[in-house]
Amino acid sequence: MRLHRLTVTAFGPFGGTQEIDFDALSAAGLFLLHGPTGAGKTSVLDAVCYGLYGAVPGARQGSTLSLRSHHAAPHTPTSVLLELTVAGRRLEITRNPEQLRPKKRGDGTTRDKAQTLLREYVADGPQGPEWKPLSRSHQEVGEEIGQLLGMSREQFCQVVLLPQGDFARFLRADDQARGQLLGKLFDTGRFAAVEERLAELRRGSQRRVISGDEELLRLAHRIAQEAGDSPDARDYPLPHLTPGEAGVTGAVLEWAAVARSGARERLDVALAAVHATESAHLAARRHAEEAAELDRRQRRYAQARDRSEALAARAPERAQVRERLRRAHDAESVAPAIDLHEAADRDRQAARAAEQRCRALLPPQLTDTSRNQLAALERELRQELGGLAAARRAERRALAIGTELASLDQESRADEETIAEAAEWLTGWTERRLAHQRLIDDCQDAATRAEHLAVRLDPAMRALEAAQLRDQLTGQVEALRTERLRAAEEATTAQTHWLDLKERRLRGIAAELAAALRPGEPCAVCGGTDHPQPARAGDDHVGRTAEEVAHAAYQDADALRAEADQRLGELREKLAAATAGAGETPAAELAACVRELQREHAAAQATGAGTHAAREKLTHAEREYEQRRTQHEDAARRAAARTSHRDALARELSALQDELAEATRGAASVAARVARLERQVTLLSEAAEAAATHAAAAERLADADARVADAASRAGFSSPQAAADAVLPEPERSKLQHTLDQWQAEEAAVAAELADPQSQLAAARPPAHLAVAEEAVEAATSALRAASARDAAARERCIQLDQLSAQATRAARTLGPLRAEHDRVAALASLAAGTSADNERKMRLESYVLAARLEQVAAAASARLGHMSAGRYTLVHSDARTSGRGRAGLGLHVIDAWTGSERDTATLSGGETFFASLALALGLADVVTDEAGGVRLDTLFIDEGFGSLDEQTLDEVLDVLDSLRERDRTVGIVSHVADLRQRVPAQLEVVKSRSGSAVRHRIDV
Structure with missing residues (x-):
């Protein structure tokens, strides 16, 4: 990362627009950023950080409204523009924070939202070199810059912008904080991913092993259920096992074999019981069948006698049925005539x-x-x-x-x-047409009048604004004139007081010289070593400190006077311009004229808009x-x-x-x-x-009467009514005939049964005891059913146990490779996580890789640290445990060549801590730059800390910093040390004043 240009406007102490040319400052490889306290040196670094990340370093971070300069004009927007090259791409980032500005109309302020613009310089664009816009999204720009730089804002401030009081943070950081920074810079996340992947593989293999053990134990419990409450199961119970415990497979298979053996023995016993009960059941059934046959014949013979007696008792009834059927048969010939008559x-x-x-x-x-x-x-x-x-x-x-x-x-x-x-x-058409035409003419005239009024309205409004500004500036000029007179009086008073003190000090200067005399030491004025009568200070003597305080007060008062003069001159120029634009016309009169023009213009414009x-x-x-x-x-x-x-x-x-x-x-x-x-x-x-x-119906009825009388006479009935009474419906006649046929069949069956010789012999024998025989059969059947059930259960138990044992055997064979894989993966994961006994230092894989990187950083830093400390100190990496039970980490120790001992970096003095931290930061930048895929850090800023160095050490530190130009790297030093202004030719000075700070470039060739 290399910075090219920084432009800030209304940012921090900078009231106007200030531009910093880092390319010119970086040409020497080393430049100095200096200025009085509070001028804004650190604000330059804040602007760099804000341009990159949209926020200032954490120690100075607050509301974005606090970024705006109090010296800026109300209408001047706050902005930061940073141009840099990173990852081979030249980018320009422009950021405007959220800020308040005066409303364009009316009083009060309005809030402008934050804005961000990212552009990239394209050398071979369609129209030649150009800046190509990439994004205006805060999130997209932040993600793009974060990926290119490869570090967060906090890490950037710790490695690139070393702020006040934070030199030793990385040097004295704990292992975790140091590891996070190194991991981000050296992209060691892949090793952490390997650790996590191994842990996932271990968890996955462990889940598969536990799942296999659970399946085995589930089969074991099913085998226990199938084995039942047998003596073998009671004598050899299923052991209590936990999934994942060693020996689960062997215990389950051994217990399954015992269960199968007991089940087969119970099957043999059940089979012998079935054979015995089958023989007893067969004998009981034969005896019961003989008794049932004898009982059946005896009951049939007795029933035949009862049925014969019942048939003899119903003989008269059968005679009546036969007679009824005969008369019905005779009446069948008369029935058609009767139906016709009806x-x-x-x-x-x-x-x-x-x-x-x-x-x-x-x-x-x-x-x-x-x-x-x-x-x-x-x-x-x-x-x-x-x-x-x-x-x-x-x-x-x-x-x-x-x-x-x-x-x-x-x-x-x-x-x-x-x-x-x-x-x-x-x-009324003619009048209406004329009215419409007049309305059109009026609208057109109003539109023309609105155009003329608009031409008059614009200069009237400008004159009104100038008059209002004139009146406002008049009051400000009067107030500032009074303030200037007061500042001039105060400056004169302060000057008189300073000159008075100076004169009194000069009169008592001999007393000051005498106070520095020591017996035997030469006098600074005459060179003599005897001091017989040294001068004494009087009551009105003034010391050097009092004179300097008075002189500083005079300078401050004179600066206030000069500032008041400058501000008064500026206001007078503005007042003259406003008076030229408004003249002497009062603002109220101009405002009334503007309002009248606006009213007439609005009315004419509204009327003219109705033309269409x-x-x-x-x-x-x-x-x-x-x-x-x-x-x-x-x-x-x-x-x-x-x-x-x-x-x-x-x-x-x-x-x-x-x-x-x-x-x-x-x-x-x-x-x-x-x-x-x-x-x-x-x-x-x-x-x-x-x-x-x-x-016609009456004629048919008379004919039917004659026919029915003739048919009844031929059939042997005394009258047609007698024939009609003898007629039976077909269902009733069929029912009576069926009853008669049943009686005849019953007589034949009863006669045949009574004549059967076997039935007669059975009737002569004693009664059969059928109930006793049936009870014997039921008892034998129950015994056989119970024996068969026990046999089937024993047989099913053997089948189930064989199947479950086979399943357990297959599960055990499947589980063997899984358990071996788990042991292998668990050993690798434990080794990478630092929990294995083979990992003596208890170092994680990522920590091990970072330790190697830290060794490189310590080696690179030691080369510069040795030069800075005149060969006394050397930085070394320590992988010792940070506590008695902790793991080996990313420790840093310093070796003192004078004592030959290795000690903690916390024992270094303030100056030693400064140049040790500086050497470490430079070494870190070297290793990161050399690391393939790492972030190239071409620009470093060192904020304060040089005041703790003596002159010799300062020379050695500057020699080391000056050697960085060999690697095309730039270091910016932020310091108050006066000697550095003589030693560093390229300088950026921040000058403060009442109107805000400004920057000055000074580059001595």
């Missing part, structure tokens, strides 16, 4: 009821009319209906004419309204005029044509109304008369048809 009777009754309903709807005079008379009346009414067809057409035409006439009347009223409205609107709208209104009114005129003419033409058509329709309607009055004969309309006639025709037709249907 149907004819139902039809006659229905026809008579229908005829009565139809006659009830006829007029009273037609209730008893015969069927032929009703038919004649129906024919007459149908002829009358035929004659009304023409009248119905005339009625429909009359309705259509009425509808059309109503529509014509509605259209006439609408056209009359249109004609009246159009005529009324057209009457006025033209649009005129165009709209002209279009409406044409529409109204066209509507008036069209409505008049339609009204004339409509009058003749309405007269023709009225004549046609009158003729149709005369025709309809003849056809309706008192009805409301022809349709009403037609509907009434159609209703009468329908009633007469239905009554005649119902009378005919009733007569």
